[in-house]
Amino acid sequence: MDVMPKWADAILIPILSILISFxxxxxxxxxxGMNPFEALKLMVTGALGSTYGWGYTLYYTTNFIFTGLCAAIAFHARLFNIGGEGQATFGGLGVALVCLAVPWPHWTLALPAAMLGGALFGAAWAIIPAWLQAKRGSHIVITTIMFNYIVAALMVFLLVEVLKPEGSMDPATRRFGDGVALPKFSDIFGLFAIEFSDAAPANISFFIAILACYLFWLLVWRTKLGYELRAYGHSESAAAYAGISPTKMIIVAMMISGGLAGMMGINSVMATDRLVLNSVEGAGFIGLAVALMGRSHPVGIFLAALLFGFLYQGGGELALWASIPRELIILIQGLVILFTGALDNLVRMPLEKLFLLLRKPRSEEV
Amino acid sequence: MDFLTLIQILDTTVRLATPLLFACLAGLYSERAGIFDIGLEGKMLAAAFFSAAFAAITGSVWLGLLAGMGASLFLSAVHGLASITFRGNQLISGVAINFLAAGLTVLIAQDWFQQGGRTPSLAGAARFNEIDLPFQSALADVPYLGPIYSELISGHSILVYVAFLTVPLTWYILFRTRFGLRLRAVGENPAAVDTAGVNVIWLRFVAVGICGVLCGLAGAYLATGLQAGFVKDMSSGRGFIALAALIFAKWRPWYALFACLLFGFFQALSFRPDVVKAVLQFEIPGQLMDALPYILTVVILAGFVGKAIPPRAGGEPYVKER
Known part of the structure; x- marks a missing residue:
């Protein structure tokens, strides 16, 4: 039932939904008690007005791209992976363990190993819920929520009892050292003699996130596996009839999903130079909003992640300079999820009617 | 471990189980009618804030309770609008509601009270205070039965008793009334209910509404009974533990009571690591106690210990055939 042209479905509806939430x-x-336009101005100056602001915005964007892709690949297989938060947390542990295991001589060696560690740990945290869904029929939403809480408790235990260095009070690991320090934007842009604030944490993993977007597109729309995933997402019975194993699809989709979430660690954990409690800071949940807003397409996800990166950094500035707490961003996030996700039909139904009205006269002419 | 310590732990268990029980029964009505609700957490949080805020402003805990229920009902209405009227994804709607509540409560708390996202401490008539059942002091000296009566059964706030009474009430409504039969049917096979001439949409809205009222009670108890005021994120995952209890209970009211008591018991134990160590002869990390409800739920969901089968039409919007 294609009542609307594709562009309306992919672009118009999300934009209208976002406008409502804004x-x-x-x-x-x-x-x-604040003028919204002044607030917006403050946010724009804070997030985009300096290379420092940009550095933070793009740092957050990097996190949200990974978690957005994590939610999106699951959406393609019609799985609702609400466990991105937990998978990113566990992936962060993987990254930290890799960084701590060896005294790395140079980041070029540490980064691939850390990516692998993060992805493996993230995937490992997703595979149990996936297996339970595929084999035992346990609802993946509930199991992944439970796994978020289990990993949170596990991390407290590990950081307080195991990984904390002697004599330290903070629940955090020891510092990773200079060998794993990723080149920041100031280093990269410095090569081209462009000034960039070196206080901001944006680093080379931003480009890895963009590469991940491209690979995501290749995987979903240009490979057999991607086709199978989408086929499974559209109709499980049809996919099974075509010889696609539902078990395999669930497990593969969730492993990729968890792996992508875990990769977030190369940005968040390695930039902090040590693993701290709650290093994910809700990015896993923002990933849901990002994927819904971006219609599970890498380009959309990139733009949505950028928007949320801006909101996150701008919201922080707003909390700093105006008396509006940081929680504003959680509210906006909730509204975006509500209107682009659950209340999609609120915008879609009237639009469909509108397009039908516009189309009718033409079909009568024929 | 001596008898009095046990009584103390059980007493804490009852207190901690109460919000879980309200939220769990709330989820029960909603999910039995075919509307998944992972927004229990958010509704509880919103109710906790508004009940504490109105109790602080008016000085009356009953007005606070009403405000809390109102806030929770509002979020229920949003959930109903999204998942019943506009046939949206119920899970996504629930996630959204959790974030709306987490964000709004702190924003408004800061705006109203300027205390870093909390409400002023409540005291006196602004709280649900403990009530002593008759003869509790007279019977306190009777061996064993005395402490059980005066410590464990007596001396809770009224909402605790309401919560425990809601269990038989829910059982009666769901399994002994026409409304309950219809409500359960609408969660299993809405088309059949529609054919019988019952309004599916209306019935589901009523179920979501009851869910809102009960979440309101849960939140109000948190902020005005269990604790004396609202603090940021004070529901701290209780909505999800309640959800876990609901699955653990296989969507049945009496089982829900026991599941909530069990999970409340774990929470109570995590406050007393010394007792756990003394009984088991070895130390259990407190984090393991925290995670136990979630681990148990996964085990139950996995079907290794009995099978939890959700209402058949759960999660699917009902589309009347045209």
């Missing part, structure tokens, strides 16, 4: 956020800001 409008409502604006009303909340107004209620809190």
């Amino acid at each position: 409008f409502l956020s604006g009303l909340v800001i107004l209620y809190l």
Whole structure:
């Protein structure tokens, strides 16, 4: 039933939904006693007005690209992976363990190993819920939620009891050292004699995230596996009839999903130079909003991640300079998930009617 | 471990199980009617804030309770609108509601009270205070039965008793009334209910509404009974533990009571690591106690210990044939 042209479905509806959520956020800001446009101006200056701001915005963007792709690959197989948060947490542990295992001589060696460690740990945390869904029929949403909490408890245990260096009070690992320090944007742009703030944590993993977007596109739309995943997502029975194993699809999709979430660690954990409690900071959940907003397409995800990176950094600046707490961003995130995800039909139904009205006269002419 | 310590732990168990029980029964109504609700957490949190805020402003805990229920009902209405009227994804709607509540409560708390996202401490009539059942002091000296009566059964706030009474009430409504039969049917086979001339949409909205009221009670108890005021993120995953208890209970009211008591017991034990160590002769990390409800739920879901079969039409919007 293609009532609407493709561009309306892919671009118009998300944009309208986002506008509604921003409008409502604006009303909340107004209620809190601030002019929403002034708030926006403050956010833009804070997040995009300097290379320092950009550095943080793109740092957050990198996290959200990974978690967005994590949610999106699961969406393609019609799985709702709400466990991105836990998988990213466990992946962060993998990255930290790799960084701590060997005194790395140079980041070029450490980075691939850390990527592998993060991806493996992230995938490992996704595989149990996936297996339980595929083999035992346990609802993946519930099991992944449970796994988020289990890993949170596990991390407290590990950081407090096992990984904390002697005599330290913080629940955190020891520092990784200079051998794993990734080149920051100031180093990279410095090569081209472009000034970039070296206080901001954006680093080379931003480009790895972009590469991941491209590989994601290749995988989903240009490989047999991607075709099978999408086929399974559209209709399990049809896919099974065509010889696609549902078990394999669930497990593969979730492993890729968890692996992508785990890769986030190369950005968040390696930039902090040690593993701290709650290193993911809700990025796993923002990934859901990013994937919904970006319609599970890498380009959309990139743009949505950029928007959320901006909101995250801008929201932090807003908390700093105005009396509006950081939680504003959680509210906006909730509204975006609500309107682009659950209340999609609120925008879609009237639009479909509109397009039908526009189309009718032409079909009568024929 | 002596008898009094046991009574103390069980007493804490009852207190901690109460919000779980309210939220679990809330989820029960909703999910039995075919509406998955992972937004229990958010509704509880919103109710906790608004009940504490209104109790602090008006000085009356009952007005606070009403406000809490109102906030929870509002979020229920959003959930109903998204998942019943607009046939959206119920899971996504639930996730959204959790974030809305987490964000809004802190924003409004900061705006109203400027105390870093919390409400002022509540005291006196602004809280649900402990009530002593008759003869509790007279019977306190009776060996064994005395402490059980005066420590464990007596001396809770009224909402605790309401929570425990809600269990038989829910059982009666669901399994002994026409409304309950219809509600369960609408979660299994909405088309059949529709054919019988019952309004599916209306019935589901009622179920989601009951869920809102019960989540409101859960949140109000958290902020005005269990603790004296709202703090940021104070529901701290209880909505998800309740969800776990609901699955553990296989969507049945009496089982839900025992599941919530069990999970409340784990929470109570994590406050007393010394007792756990004394009984087991070895130390269990507190984090393991925290994670136990979640681990148990996964084991139950995996079907290794009995099978949890959710309502058949759960999660699917009902589309009337045209």
